[in-house]
Amino acid sequence: MKYTYLNLIPKDHKLRLKREKMFYLIHSIVGLLVVVIAVNAVLLSIARFILINHFNQLKDETSLVNVEHSMLQDNIKQVNNKIEDIAAMQMSHTKWSLLLNDFTKAIPKGIVLDFMNINLESNSFKITGTADTRASLIATKDAIENLDMVVKLESPLSNFLEKEDIEFRFSGVLLKNIYKNPAKE
Numbered sequence: 613m614k615y616t617y618l619n620l621i622p623k624d625h626k627l628r629l630k631r632e633k634m635f636y637l638i639h640s641i642v643g644l645l646v647v648v649i650a651v652n653a654v655l656l657s658i659a660r661f662i663l664i665n666h667f668n669q670l671k672d673e674t675s676l677v678n679v680e681h682s683m684l685q686d687n688i689k690q691v692n693n694k695i696e697d698i699a700a701m702q703m704s705h706t707k708w709s710l711l712l713n714d715f716t717k718a719i720p721k722g723i724v725l726d727f728m729n730i731n732l733e734s735n736s737f738k739i740t741g742t743a744d745t746r747a748s749l750i751a752t753k754d755a756i757e758n759l760d761m762v763v764k765l766e767s768p769l770s771n772f773l774e775k776e777d778i779e780f781r782f783s784g785v786l787l788k789n790i791y792k793n794p795a796k797e
C-alpha cells in the first residue's frame with residue numbers, strides 16, 4: 613500500500629523551505645570546494661618547498677662542478693700565458709755566446725779588450741782596448757771588418773798615431789737579428 617503524504621504547509625513556507633534546502637546544498641558544495649582548494653593549496657605549498665630544496669641542491673652540485681671547472685680553466689689560462697711569455701722571451705733571446713765567440717776569434721794575439729758594448733736595439737757595438745803594436749791593431753781592424761755580422765766599422769785616425777802600446781776604440785754596426793732565435797712556423 614501506498615501512502616500519500618498530506619502537505620498542509622502553506623505555499624510561501626514551502627517556497628522558503630525549498631530555498632533553504634537549495635542554500636544548504638550550495639553552502640555544502642562551496643564548503644566542500646573550499647576544503648578541496650585548501651588541501652590543494654597545502655599540497656602545492658609542500659611541493660613548492662620540496663622543489664625549491666631540490667633546485668638548491670642541484671644548483672649547489674652544479675656550482676661545485678662549475679667552480680672546479682672554472683678553477684681548472686683559470687689554471688690552464690695561467691699556464692698558457694706563461695708559455696706565451698716564455699716563447700716571446702725565447703724569440704727575443706740573443707745567443708750571446710755565439711756573438712762573443714765570433715768576436716773573440718777575430719781578435720789576434722797582442723790585443724787586450726778592455727770594454728765591449730753591444731746594443732742590439734740599435735745594432736751597434738763599441739770596443740776599446742790596448743794593442744801591442746800598430747800591425748796587430750791593423751790586423752784586428754781588418755779581422756773585425758771581415759766578420760759576416762759587421763756591416764760597418766768606424767776607427768778614428770787617432771788609433772794609428774802611435775807605434776806601440778796603442779789604446780784604441782772601434783765602433784760599428786751589426787747585421788740586424790743575426791744571433792736571434794729564428795721564428796718557428
